[in-house]
Amino acid sequence: MDYVEIEGFKTLKKVNLKLEPLNILIGGNGSGKSNLLSFFTFLDVLYHQSMQRYIVARGGVEAFLHKGAKVSHKIRFLLEFDGGKNGYGIELEKGVDGIFVTDEDLIYKGKHWKVGGTYSEARVREHTIGRGLYIRKYIQSCRRYHFHDIGLNSPMKGGSNVDDDTLYLYSDGSNLAAFLYHIREKHPNRYNVIRGTIHSVAPFFNDFVLEPDRDAGTVRLQWRSEEFEAIQGPNAFSDGTLRFIALTVLFLQPKLPTTIVIDEPELGLHPFAIAKLAGLMRSATARGAQVIAATQSADLISHFNPEDVIAVDLVDGESRFQRLSSNNLDIWLEMYSLGEIWKRSIIPQGQLQY
Structure with missing residues (x-):
């Protein structure tokens, strides 16, 4: 995925984010890291035409609209991939009896093909030929993982x-x-x-x-x-x-997925294993996959470059994303790792809130 726009979704009031092969999200609890990751889950739900059931099971429409229905009544997604050649857009609007798809587009080189009118579920999976085939293939190969349940x-x-x-x-x-x-x-x-x-x-x-x-x-x-x-x-x-x-x-x-989305992959790992994990993530991108991960681990981000890291902050109930840059950090990186710089608050963005 090269680019994503998200509007009106949870804490994501309006996000325009360029994505690279490696995208490591840092920030405190509640900053919106997991909300960005949950967008990819929601994309999968839309594709499999199970949006209504999914929303009801997770608190209803109010839980998904930015600051609730009193502030927002629409959710809009736009994503581009294949070097910006292909894309998919969808708009959802709250109605009297729930939320509905009011606009759905298949995109090729900036040209939009409307899928249809108002529906209770997305219809992209029904387009099995032409441009729909490429878009379906991408969405199916974008997968979110969570290996947190390791109990009995x-x-x-x-x-x-x-x-x-x-x-x-x-x-x-x-x-x-x-x-x-x-x-x-x-x-x-x-x-x-x-x-x-x-x-x-x-x-x-x-x-x-x-x-x-x-x-x-x-x-x-x-x-x-x-x-x-x-x-x-x-x-x-x-x-x-x-x-x-x-x-x-x-x-x-x-055979790697096109995009791997994972939340806090470092949980429970020894520092040596975290270093290995960082190497595994880099190796996946070298083989053509994209990695989007959220973390609060200074140890993990120490194995990446500033340009691989996106800081997330919550400002007035709105998540804001900023990719780090080596500019102004080079002198600090001569003495400290990226994780140490973050812990010392030399990087002001994405700080943990105590």
Whole structure:
């Protein structure tokens, strides 16, 4: 994605944001980082024609309009990709009985094709030929991930189907075992890179034991350690190790999503693992993917350049975004890392609020 405009969505009153291959959002709680990320979830919801159900389940229209219906009555999105060649725009308006699509455009080289009139759901997924094919393909390959649930009942610890759950990694990692199994069987060299990366952070880890239950058609995330012969299950991993495994698979998978959106990927990771994570994120962009991540970790941003970082501040209930620049920071970067500069408030934007 090259550019995005968002109006009237949560704390995003009016945002015009140019996006680069790497986009690391920093800022305090409530600044609006997660609201920008939730735009990508909402885009997926619009595509799959489940907007009405999604909005009702999350507090109704008031929870999505900027400062509520007394201030805003419309939400508008515009995004451009493929070097600005293709684009998609949609406008939603609050009505008496909810919110409706009032304008929807497919865009090619600045020319707009109207999808139609007023609808209860977006219709972009119904356009399977011509320009719609390219726009559908992009939206489908823009995925948001969250690997925060690593408790006893974590989705990553359950079984997944070795035939049906292998096309792409699910947003919560619930098909992690089947996806890894598919990579091992179809892309052994890539599997070995993943295995070696995990071992570099968790030296006790030897290899996964991915043996499908042929009767059930499922496989679980079992593994073998360097020290013990017995096969162990996912509960034997620490929280940080399990999360790092999911992140490694995400960023090193054979076919990357066009855009990877992820919130606080560094949670629970050792500083050495955070450094590895930063390398994984950079490697994904080198392979053609775009990464949009939100963080409050000074350790993580220390591994990036100022131009990779977007500071987010909440001013009068409105989120404001500013990409950092090396200008005026060069002399400080000779003495401190970017994260240390941020912690010392030398960078005034995106500061944590205490």
